[in-house]
Structures are given as C-alpha cells and as structure tokens.
Amino acid sequence: MRDLRDFINACEAQGQLARVRAEVDWNLELSHVAKLNEERGGPALLFENVTGYGSPVLTSACTTTARLALIMGLPKDSSLVELMREWVRRAPNKIGPRWVETGPCKENIDKGDQINLLKFPVPKIYPRDGGRFFGTAVYVVTQDPDTGWLNLGTYRLQILDERTLGTQFIKGKHADLILKKYAQRKQPMPVAAMIGGDPLLFLMGAARLPAFESEYEFAGALRGAPIDVVRGETVNLPVPAAAEIVVEGEVDPEALRPEGPFGEYTGYYSGIGTTPRHFIKVNCVTYRHNPIFWSTTVGRAVTDTHMTMALTYGSTLWQELEAMRIPGIQSVYCPPEGAGRFLAIISVKQLYPGHAAQVGTAAISTEMGAYGLKTVIVVDDDIDAWDLPRVLWALSFRFQPSRAEFIKRGRSTPLDPSLPLDSREITSRLIIDATIPYEWKDKPVPITLDEATLRRVQARWGELFPNGAAGANGHEAAAGNGHEAGEALAPAATPM
Ligand SMILES: Cc1cc2nc3c(=O)[nH]c(=O)nc-3n(C[C@H](O)[C@H](O)[C@H](O)COP(=O)(O)O)c2cc1C
Ligand SMILES: [Mn+2]
Structure with a gap:
C-alpha cells in the first residue's frame, strides 16, 4: 500500500467503502453524514459530489479496527490489540525515507496568486467551530535546525484565509519544541502539511513517539519499506511523493492570529471563542490531479480520531514499556x-x-x-x-x-x-x-471446575440441550459463572 488510492481500492474490494454520489454540502452536511455513519460502524465514505467542488472527500477511513488492519497490512479480523502487538514487534527495524526525483504530488504546483486553500472541498464539521479545518487527517513535517531531526505530527489546521492556516501546536508537542528553536534564531520555521500518501503516515502523525525520533523512519519500520519522498518546492523538507496535497509554508514564531474553536474528540470545545495562535503563511501548494481531500470527524466517541488514537497512543505506550x-x-x-x-x-x-x-x-x-x-x-x-x-x-x-x-x-x-x-x-x-500482591503468601483461592466432570458435561451438551438453548459447547455456561479466567474458561472454550 503506497498511497491513499491504494487504500481506497483495497477498502472497496473488501466491501468497506461507500461512494456517496448524491450532492452533499461541505457546510455541516458532509460531516453529519460521516458522523451518523460512524456511529453505526459504517464503511469509509468517499463523497464524490460536494457542493461547488469537482474533487472528492474521504471520511471515516479509520473508524473500524478492520480498516486500521488494512492500513497495517494485517488480516481484517485482527483485534486492536493484535494490531498493537504487531506495531511493537515491527518498531525496532527503522527504515529511513528514500529520496526520489519526482512524484504525483507535483502534478499541480500553485504559487503566488494561484494559491487558494478554498480550492479544496474542506468541510465545516460542527456549528460552533470557528471555521473550516483544512487539517484533520493531516500530518505536518518540521525539522530541528540544530540536529536535523525530522518530525511528523498531526495538528489541526484551520483555514484563516485563502493563504493562511491557523495552527494549534500544544505546548511540548514536537512542532512546538522545534518552533522554539526557530524563535531563538529569530527565523521563520519552514513547514509542509500533507494530506494523503501512505495512510500509515497519518497514523504516524498521531503517534506519540518520543522526541528526536523520526516518524518517517518509524513508518518505514511499520511498512517494512522506505517511504518515497521528494523535496518541497519552496521548503527544504522531504514530502511524500504520493501525497494528495502538500501545503508548504512558514511559521513566524513571533506572530499570532485568532484560531478555533474546534469541537474536540472529548465531545467538548477546549475553549470559549478564539485563541491567539501561530499560523502558517502558505507559499506553495502542490497536489495530484483530482486530489482526494481526507478529513476525520471528531466529537464524542467513537469516531475515527478515537480509533486512530487508541491504536497509535496505545501502541506507543506499549512500545515504550518494552523499550x-x-x-x-x-x-x-x-x-x-x-x-x-x-x-x-x-x-x-x-x-x-x-x-x-x-x-x-x-x-x-x-x-x-x-x-x-x-x-x-x-x-x-x-x-x-x-x-x-x-x-x-x-x-x-x-x-x-x-x-x-x-x-x-x-x-x-x-x-x-x-x-x-x-x-x-x-x-x-x-x-x-488491581493485581493480587505478588508477595502475599496466602493468595485468594480460585474456584476451578473439575476437569473430568467438565469434559464429561461438554460431551453431553447436545443431549442436555437438544434445542441448542445454552450455547453450542457449554462455553456460555462456563463463561457466565465468574470462575478464575484462565483455569475454568480455557478447557470449556476448546472445541470438542
Ligand atoms: C485528528 C487529530 C487531530 C489532532 N489535533 C491536534 C492539535 O491540534 N494539536 C496538537 O498538539 N495535537 C493534536 N493531535 C494529537 C497529536 O497528533 C499527537 O499528540 C502527536 O503525538 C503529535 O506529534 P508529535 O508527538 O510529533 O508532536 C491530534 C490528533 C489527531 C488524530
Ligand atoms: Mn514526534
């Protein structure tokens, strides 16, 4: 899987994608369709007819474990914990990005007067949101000017005007740490914000890797292959060759503009009204033909933001405990x-x-x-x-x-x-x-079933319940009685 189009095709092949051909408005309507769909555990949605626009919007890509499994190249019936276990297993084998000459993200290059972020069908998600958020399923690349550390982070980006994106780099997040270095140097921080490319890169943007680790290398580890990157047109940063949209620009560490509010994944707004925050002055936008605009929903659980974070935050916690x-x-x-x-x-x-x-x-x-x-x-x-x-x-x-x-x-x-x-x-x-203290000499005595009787009862199950009233093999009967998990359940759950 190299890019968002591969992902969409794979979803479609598995019956996990619905194309919405009817006209849907970017203003609230699209997000509300997505949200209701997500509450029902529905498929990924590709909105092909957004009012006033010719290019599509993808939502609900990460709402189910099955689609997260698809992104990680694992079987679709994998559990979230199996995905996390695999994440931890693959983590050590870092593979750096591979520079290539050019790629589809350069099919269109807008500079100067051509730049207009409103060319893209950016949804407005909730009525009290401060505007349209270009960046939700986005990842932002920045580089430490001292060490060369390349960071990818997912930070929301609000359209403030045709050429300006409001940011919210929360204190201590890696883009904030790197911005502080540019502030010391009294220089603007070059950035590029991407939508699309290998969907793993969005998960990487959301992952809580430690500082000084490059999410690009980590993506290589999870994918088992390098991410192909090209140089930005106006920034000396690697951007994925197969990205749908790349927004290049700079952040002035001294300048602030009102940003927000934005309905968060807690189910609440995190502030009243707007807050002065850093912003990206956009100097160039490159994009594929018919670019696919990828958006997530937020709000009360469970949305694809929750599923994404359950995977990425949980995996990074596990991995750090292992480390x-x-x-x-x-x-x-x-x-x-x-x-x-x-x-x-x-x-x-x-x-x-x-x-x-x-x-x-x-x-x-x-x-x-x-x-x-x-x-x-x-x-x-x-x-x-x-x-x-x-x-x-x-x-x-x-x-x-x-x-x-x-x-x-x-x-x-x-x-x-x-x-x-x-x-x-x-x-x-x-x-x-909530463990039983290791040092206790006298531990609570677990109730266990008698093995021989258990086997005999299981063998008689069909005779005891000819109508199948109590489950096929006695599993439900055993599971409901609260016995010691490993002991009583394992034999009962074994098929006869
Ligand atoms: C959809 C989505 C939106 C997010 N928005 C923000 C945001 O606006 N600001 C922020 O600091 N973190 C945001 N996060 C969380 C960060 O992506 C996460 O903390 C990540 O670790 C940041 O990368 P970093 O560790 O390289 O700084 C968001 C996550 C998701 C999935
Ligand atoms: Mn990081």
Missing part, C-alpha cells in the same frame, strides 16, 4: 472511548514484589503517559487488558483502594474537560493496582 525492558508486559489497552489516552489498562505477569507498581509508575513516565494520561489500571496476566468485564471483576475483587497511588501533579492537555477551563496545564493521576 524500558520491564519484563512481563502481556498486553496494553487504551480504550477508544477514552480517545486512547486518558485511561490505560496494562496486563502484567508479575515476577517480583512491587512489579505491578513499577509498571504503573513507568506508564505515566513514558512520552505517551506523561501527557494527560490520568488513570492506569494494572491487572494480572490471567486477564487480557481489553477484556473489560474481567477488568471490572479485578477492580471489584482484587483492587484495594489503599493500594492505589495518587499523583498530584503531571503534564496535562488543554483538551481535558474535567479540569477548569483556565487551569488545564497540570493534572492529577491515579494508578490502580
């Missing part, structure tokens, strides 16, 4: 309902006293966890991190509030609606150790 060489991590799950970032569940096979506590404190000190992660739940290895009924079971019967760790101060996000609007820089955190 710390903490043994015994079985699985990590950051539920999409929490946008993959406010709540993390980690399953660990404990090997020594305090191991579960180490996992909890490590999680909140990773690049991902140190930013806004509020609650960590650590469970034993007999519970899968994504198995929420079992996690609730552990919270009820293994967790003891006096063993929770309360941390008063940590880096927060301005998006968190649980904090007052004027003080969202610092958050508290809670680490819930």
Whole structure:
C-alpha cells in the first residue's frame, strides 16, 4: 500500500467503502453524514459530489479496527490489540525515507496568486467551530535546525484565509519544541502539511513517539519499506511523493492570529471563542490531479480520531514499556472511548514484589503517559487488558483502594474537560493496582471446575440441550459463572 488510492481500492474490494454520489454540502452536511455513519460502524465514505467542488472527500477511513488492519497490512479480523502487538514487534527495524526525483504530488504546483486553500472541498464539521479545518487527517513535517531531526505530527489546521492556516501546536508537542528553536534564531520555521500518501503516515502523525525520533523512519519500520519522498518546492523538507496535497509554508514564531474553536474528540470545545495562535503563511501548494481531500470527524466517541488514537497512543505506550525492558508486559489497552489516552489498562505477569507498581509508575513516565494520561489500571496476566468485564471483576475483587497511588501533579492537555477551563496545564493521576500482591503468601483461592466432570458435561451438551438453548459447547455456561479466567474458561472454550 503506497498511497491513499491504494487504500481506497483495497477498502472497496473488501466491501468497506461507500461512494456517496448524491450532492452533499461541505457546510455541516458532509460531516453529519460521516458522523451518523460512524456511529453505526459504517464503511469509509468517499463523497464524490460536494457542493461547488469537482474533487472528492474521504471520511471515516479509520473508524473500524478492520480498516486500521488494512492500513497495517494485517488480516481484517485482527483485534486492536493484535494490531498493537504487531506495531511493537515491527518498531525496532527503522527504515529511513528514500529520496526520489519526482512524484504525483507535483502534478499541480500553485504559487503566488494561484494559491487558494478554498480550492479544496474542506468541510465545516460542527456549528460552533470557528471555521473550516483544512487539517484533520493531516500530518505536518518540521525539522530541528540544530540536529536535523525530522518530525511528523498531526495538528489541526484551520483555514484563516485563502493563504493562511491557523495552527494549534500544544505546548511540548514536537512542532512546538522545534518552533522554539526557530524563535531563538529569530527565523521563520519552514513547514509542509500533507494530506494523503501512505495512510500509515497519518497514523504516524498521531503517534506519540518520543522526541528526536523520526516518524518517517518509524513508518518505514511499520511498512517494512522506505517511504518515497521528494523535496518541497519552496521548503527544504522531504514530502511524500504520493501525497494528495502538500501545503508548504512558514511559521513566524513571533506572530499570532485568532484560531478555533474546534469541537474536540472529548465531545467538548477546549475553549470559549478564539485563541491567539501561530499560523502558517502558505507559499506553495502542490497536489495530484483530482486530489482526494481526507478529513476525520471528531466529537464524542467513537469516531475515527478515537480509533486512530487508541491504536497509535496505545501502541506507543506499549512500545515504550518494552523499550524500558520491564519484563512481563502481556498486553496494553487504551480504550477508544477514552480517545486512547486518558485511561490505560496494562496486563502484567508479575515476577517480583512491587512489579505491578513499577509498571504503573513507568506508564505515566513514558512520552505517551506523561501527557494527560490520568488513570492506569494494572491487572494480572490471567486477564487480557481489553477484556473489560474481567477488568471490572479485578477492580471489584482484587483492587484495594489503599493500594492505589495518587499523583498530584503531571503534564496535562488543554483538551481535558474535567479540569477548569483556565487551569488545564497540570493534572492529577491515579494508578490502580488491581493485581493480587505478588508477595502475599496466602493468595485468594480460585474456584476451578473439575476437569473430568467438565469434559464429561461438554460431551453431553447436545443431549442436555437438544434445542441448542445454552450455547453450542457449554462455553456460555462456563463463561457466565465468574470462575478464575484462565483455569475454568480455557478447557470449556476448546472445541470438542
Ligand atoms: C485528528 C487529530 C487531530 C489532532 N489535533 C491536534 C492539535 O491540534 N494539536 C496538537 O498538539 N495535537 C493534536 N493531535 C494529537 C497529536 O497528533 C499527537 O499528540 C502527536 O503525538 C503529535 O506529534 P508529535 O508527538 O510529533 O508532536 C491530534 C490528533 C489527531 C488524530
Ligand atoms: Mn514526534
């Protein structure tokens, strides 16, 4: 899969794409169709007839695990955790981008008076949004002027006028760190913002890789092949050759313009009215013929932003725990309902006293966890991190509030609606150790089924329930009784 068109074709071949041929207005109507579609777990949508425009809009690309699997080149019935496990497995083998002479992103080159961001069918998503957001499924490349570190980050971009994009580089995000370096030098920061290309690049933009790591190299690791890049026309930055649209420009570190508001993935606005923020002065736009404009929806869970972040934030948390060489991590799950970032569940096979506590404190000190992660739940290895009924079971019967760790101060996000609007820089955190303490000599005695009786009962299932009333092989009967997960369930779930 090299570009967005390959992805669209692959979705279509799997029956995971709907073409909307009827006319739809970019002003609210398109986003509302997408949002309702996403709430029903519907397909990716390609709007082919947007009022006043000749080129299409793609939405809902990442709303389901099946389509995230497609992007990662994995079977469509993979679970989110399987995608994350594979992400962590592929992560170490970084492959840098490959420079090529030219590519389809150069099919059209607009400079000077030709530049007009409103040439593209940019949706307005919610009524109270401050305008039309060019950048949602976008990724922005910047480069550290001292070290050459190339960063890709997904930051929303609002159309302020035909040649200006408002930005929101939240403090400490990598574009913000790099912009500070340009501020010291009193120079504008060159940037390029891309839509399209390998859809993995959007996931990379949203991934919480540590500073000084290049998302381009990481994309190479996940894809198992280099990303082909060409040089920008007016910026000395690599841009994906197969991108649909590339916006090149510069950010003046001293200049601000009103930006926002924007309906966020928390289901709330993160501020009242506009906020003065940095902006991109656009110097060149290059794009393919019939460029596909890719947009995400946001708002209350679950949208493709939530699914994207559940995969990318969860994977980077898991990967960083592995990089710390903490043994015994079985699985990590950051539920999409929490946008993959406010709540993390980690399953660990404990090997020594305090191991579960180490996992909890490590999680909140990773690049991902140190930013806004509020609650960590650590469970034993007999519970899968994504198995929420079992996690609730552990919270009820293994967790003891006096063993929770309360941390008063940590880096927060301005998006968190649980904090007052004027003080969202610092958050508290809670680490819930819902494991059975390793050092306990006398551990709670689990109830187990009798193996021989279990097998006999399973063999008689058809005779006991000739109408199939209680499930095919007794699985449901065993699953409902709350026995020790690994022990009772495994044999019952085995097909006879
Ligand atoms: C659709 C979408 C929109 C986002 N908008 C912003 C934004 O406006 N500002 C921001 O700082 N982060 C935003 N994020 C989160 C960042 O993409 C994420 O934190 C990423 O790690 C940033 O890249 P960096 O770590 O290289 O700075 C957004 C994520 C998604 C998926
Ligand atoms: Mn980064």
